[in-house]
Amino acid sequence: MNAVNSIGVARPRIEGQAKVTGRARYAADKPMRDLAFGSVVVSTVARGRIRDIDVAAVKGMPGVLGVIDYRNAPRLNPEAGHFFGPDGGLQLLQDDVIPFAGRAVALVVAETLEQAKAAADTLPVTYDQEPHDTGFTADHPNARPAAPLFDGPEDIGDLEAELAASAVVVDERYHTPEEHCSAMEPHSATAWWEGERLQAIDSNQGPFFIATVLATLFSLGFEQVRVRTEHVGGGFGSKGMCGPQLVLATMGATLFRRPVRVTLTRDQVFLMTAMRPATEQPIRLGADADGRLRAIQHEPAFELSPLAEYIEGCTEPTKTLYAAPAIRTRNTAVPLDILPPYSMRGPGAAPGSFALESAMDELAERLGLDPLELRLRNEPAVGPVSGLPFSSRNLVACLRTGAERFGWATRDHRPRTRREGHLLVGTGMAATSFSVGAFPSVASITAEVDGTFTVIIAATDLGTGARTALTAIAADALAIDTERVRLRISDSELGPAWSAGGSRGTTSWAWAITEAAAQLRDQPRDPSRRVTVTVDTTQLLNDLPSMERHAYSAVFTEVTVDPATGEVRVRRLLGMFAVGQVVNPLTARSQVIGGMIGGLSMALHEEGVRDQVSGRHVNADFAGYHIAAHADVPDIEADFVPDYEPGIPFGIKGAGEIGNVGTAAAIANAVWHATGKRQRRLPIRLDRVVE
Amino acid sequence: MTDDTHGEIVLRVNDVTHRLLVDNRTTLLDALREGIGHTGSKKGCDRGQCGACTVLCDGRRVVSCLTLAVAAEGAEITTIEGLAGDGELRPIQREFVRLDGFQCGYCTSGQLCSAVGMLAEHAAGWPSAVTADVSPDAPAPELDAAEVRERMSGNLCRCGAYPSIVRAVLSAAREEVAG
Ligand code: FES
Ligand code: FES
Numbered sequence: 022m023n024a025v026n027s028i029g030v031a032r033p034r035i036e037g038q039a040k041v042t043g044r045a046r047y048a049a050d051k052p053m054r055d056l057a058f059g060s061v062v063v064s065t066v067a068r069g070r071i072r073d074i075d076v077a078a079v080k081g082m083p084g085v086l087g088v089i090d091y092r093n094a095p096r097l098n099p100e101a102g103h104f105f106g107p108d109g110g111l112q113l114l115q116d117d118v119i120p121f122a123g124r125a126v127a128l129v130v131a132e133t134l135e136q137a138k139a140a141a142d143t144l145p146v147t148y149d150q151e152p153h154d155t156g157f158t159a160d161h162p163n164a165r166p167a168a169p170l171f172d173g174p175e176d177i178g179d180l181e182a183e184l185a186a187s188a189v190v191v192d193e194r195y196h197t198p199e200e201h202c203s204a205m206e207p208h209s210a211t212a213w214w215e216g217e218r219l220q221a222i223d224s225n226q227g228p229f230f231i232a233t234v235l236a237t238l239f240s241l242g243f244e245q246v247r248v249r250t251e252h253v254g255g256g257f258g259s260k261g262m263c264g265p266q267l268v269l270a271t272m273g274a275t276l277f278r279r280p281v282r283v284t285l286t287r288d289q290v291f292l293m294t295a296m297r298p299a300t301e302q303p304i305r306l307g308a309d310a311d312g313r314l315r316a317i318q319h320e321p322a323f324e325l326s327p328l329a330e331y332i333e334g335c336t337e338p339t340k341t342l343y344a345a346p347a348i349r350t351r352n353t354a355v356p357l358d359i360l361p362p363y364s365m366r367g368p369g370a371a372p373g374s375f376a377l378e379s380a381m382d383e384l385a386e387r388l389g390l391d392p393l394e395l396r397l398r399n400e401p402a403v404g405p406v407s408g409l410p411f412s413s414r415n416l417v418a419c420l421r422t423g424a425e426r427f428g429w430a431t432r433d434h435r436p437r438t439r440r441e442g443h444l445l446v447g448t449g450m451a452a453t454s455f456s457v458g459a460f461p462s463v464a465s466i467t468a469e470v471d472g473t474f475t476v477i478i479a480a481t482d483l484g485t486g487a488r489t490a491l492t493a494i495a496a497d498a499l500a501i502d503t504e505r506v507r508l509r510i511s512d513s514e515l516g517p518a519w520s521a522g523g524s525r526g527t528t529s530w531a532w533a534i535t536e537a538a539a540q541l542r543d544q545p546r547d548p549s550r551r552v553t554v555t556v557d558t559t560q561l562l563n564d565l566p567s568m569e570r571h572a573y574s575a576v577f578t579e580v581t582v583d584p585a586t587g588e589v590r591v592r593r594l595l596g597m598f599a600v601g602q603v604v605n606p607l608t609a610r611s612q613v614i615g616g617m618i619g620g621l622s623m624a625l626h627e628e629g630v631r632d633q634v635s636g637r638h639v640n641a642d643f644a645g646y647h648i649a650a651h652a653d654v655p656d657i658e659a660d661f662v663p664d665y666e667p668g669i670p671f672g673i674k675g676a677g678e679i680g681n682v683g684t685a686a687a688i689a690n691a692v693w694h695a696t697g698k699r700q701r702r703l704p705i706r707l708d709r710v711v712e
Numbered sequence: 713m714t715d716d717t718h719g720e721i722v723l724r725v726n727d728v729t730h731r732l733l734v735d736n737r738t739t740l741l742d743a744l745r746e747g748i749g750h751t752g753s754k755k756g757c758d759r760g761q762c763g764a765c766t767v768l769c770d771g772r773r774v775v776s777c778l779t780l781a782v783a784a785e786g787a788e789i790t791t792i793e794g795l796a797g798d799g800e801l802r803p804i805q806r807e808f809v810r811l812d813g814f815q816c817g818y819c820t821s822g823q824l825c826s827a828v829g830m831l832a833e834h835a836a837g838w839p840s841a842v843t844a845d846v847s848p849d850a851p852a853p854e855l856d857a858a859e860v861r862e863r864m865s866g867n868l869c870r871c872g873a874y875p876s877i878v879r880a881v882l883s884a885a886r887e888e889v890a891g
Contacts, residue, residue: 037809040817043752043792050751135735205756205818205870254818287757484816611812618872643761651861654874
């Protein structure tokens with residue numbers, strides 16, 4: 022045995038060599054005999070019915086094996102769904118109804134990619150169009166309370182009385198557009214049958230969960246379905262569900278009885294896979310003259326599709342970041358004829374914190390107070406709404422250390438005071454939180470006779486560094502070197518496990534691994550025999566005391582603004598994070614920096630534009646939907662304050678989403694500081710800044 | 713079965729000659745991936761907007777999704793699979809691993825091929841949009857972070873590995889160009 026700790030050591034990724042030499046295989050990369058290719062045809066109208074699909078027009082084209090549409094597709098189970106109940110988004114090719122532009126209407130299967138694509142491009146589809154509604158606004162006549170599955174409404178204290186007693190009130194409205202996860206790997210699935218067993222290689226965030234959904238959808242027993250997902254080219258939420266590529270590839274394999282690969286085109290990734298819904302967020306903040314908050318009211322609206330329930334939980338940070346005697350939150354859903362929205366990196370908290378932290382900056386301005394000081398003055402002792410104790414709350418450490426490293430103390434808080442040549446310069450900050458926790462998972466560890474340990478868990482590594490982190494965790498839990506750990510992940514056969522999502526992947530998996538290791542170490546060992554221990558954490562998690570458990574960060578930024586062109590450039594970006602014990606500082610830093618870049622991109626670039634006349638998404642590619650590129654991104658500083666989550670093995674918290682949260686508000690606040698003009702609508706486009 | 717729609721072509725990839733029958737519409741990217749089995753080059757958009765498919769043709773970077781396979785005949789093509797010499801990582805690959813110049817790794821082969829091509833362009837004295845002095849007799853611009861960012865901007869990375877990619881490129885630059 023060896024007592025050298027692996028947790029806390031910066032190590033390059035285990036799969037690093039494979040990734041820099043092109044050997045790492047992603048879903049579309051696996052060579053396969055007798056493979057056929059499916060090309061998806063999507064609806065061009067936003068609402069209506071299919072009048073005709075002229076299959077005869079493509080049947081004779083070279084290589085075409087056939088077309089699947091609602092007339093011959095396998096019947097799907099309407100009960101199948103994801104986290105929020107039955108999901109109509111899964112019900113592809115089941116009827117002639119068009120619920121949104123971009124809905125799959127047919128799959129053309131052919132011998133080669135080129136032949137499938139040519140036939141799909143040719144396939145004549147006609148529609149009987151019906152009037153659609155894609156115009157999102159908070160006071161839409163169909164607006165209704167969001168489903169209270171989480172981030173439900175809260176109302177503590179006497180809001181109106183506290184607002185009336187406030188020396189200063191901020192009453193503003195913030196807007197964020199549709200945003201797209203845009204993982205670089207388009208969704209791809211290959212499905213085939215081996216006897217009675219459905220096999221799939223798919224790009225997703227959790228093979229176990231996806232396999233259960235797929236089995237339900239096709240009315241198969243769970244043991245009849247196997248989903249593997251070795252390397253995933255990013256997910257950011259969009260691969261958390263059973264994707265259209267997998268549903269359609271399964272249909273193809275079922276009808277044509279050979280392996281079928283369906284890879285979405287980039288525009289289809291935009292049109293068919295999860296996006297963040299647009300939000301409109303009225304906020305009222307009331308405070309005493311010394312900056313102490315009296316009232317927080319945050320009542321956002323978001324859009325969704327009648328096909329699937331969803332909650333963009335924008336008010337999660339609002340309930341926990343600051344103390345106030347009166348807090349009221351309520352989420353409103355507006356059903357529209359759009360692609361069903363779903364979680365995107367930092368769901369809820371990313372748009373929600375843009376609104377809250379922009380409003381806090383406006384409050385500081387009106388109070389004539391340092392925005393940093395305003396945060397420090399409103400630090401709560403217990404959960405402001407829940408009354409529960411905080412498990413660990415190191416926001417103040419993030420704020421103070423961040424401010425010191427950034428050089429915040431010398432800031433002149435008045436706007437439009439710094440110029441460099443023709444450029445206006447400003448700085449801004451934001452504080453954030455993101456909830457942490459764990460979900461039940463099963464891990465097993467086998468002590469091999471050669472002295473190595475095989476660790477098995479249906480985890481996935483989307484680029485988060487999970488493989489490397491879990492190896493270090495297993496090594497420490499077993500008190501051995503990482504060289505003796507063999508980790509197997511990415512396969513639904515490995516047992517139930519939470520997906521990579523909600524910043525709960527690593528925590529959930531680590532918990533199961535740690536517990537299995539502890540039980541294995543407790544066993545009397547005969548080194549000449551293999552011993553396996555399997556652990557399910559369901560009960561353990563139930564025993565975890567209810568507390569306010571969150572990761573925290575403080576983000577500081579400096580921007581330049583060219584008033585003649587409206588161009589905003591981020592010159593400095595610094596984030597201090599409290600994310601529990603850091604398992605691997607190298608990859609964790611990459612992860613939070615990547616999140617901050619996502620936030621920068623959200624602040625300045627990203628906007629899904631919908632043409633209200635056609636109801637279609639008009640910028641469904643990387644030319645029209647810009648995501649931050651090299652030249653948009655400065656060197657970024659990110660670091661961690663000491664933090665440890667009590668009750669969770671090794672004190673870890675998730676770090677997947679927190680990086681994404683907060684950056685947009687910090688940048689918007691910096692743009693105000695530079696120009697004197699508030700940016701309450703994202704993205705901060707040139708036309709919104711130019712003077 | 714060479715006919716109006718298909719043709720037999722010869723591609724030189726990583727110093728190996730491949731004879732293959734391709735649909736005339738086949739892109740170089742699909743010929744590499746589906747025809748030759750070199751799946752290291754990735755398809756991020758298939759329309760020249762992301763750089764994931766970047767390979768080197770006669771040492772110059774091209775987006776292989778916008779290059780027809782039939783048009784690549786006669787070129788010396790280098791893909792990610794051919795970047796490393798005999799088993800050893802080359803400096804830029806080594807620095808990507810050491811400095812964590814990727815997360816999911818999907819853009820990585822494109823970033824690496826692009827970086828190799830870009831360093832050669834820079835060494836040959838090509839200016840970029842951020843080069844201060846672009847007059848014909850100006851000395852080669854110094855390769856700093858701003859130059860690397862500008863020259864690598866055709867390679868998108870949604871994981872946001874940009875800062876460490878830039879560090880890795882700068883750190884490997886001297887060795888790459890010398891070697
Ligand atoms: S796949 Fe070629 S540039 Fe995107
Ligand atoms: S490493 Fe994931 S897209 Fe670049």
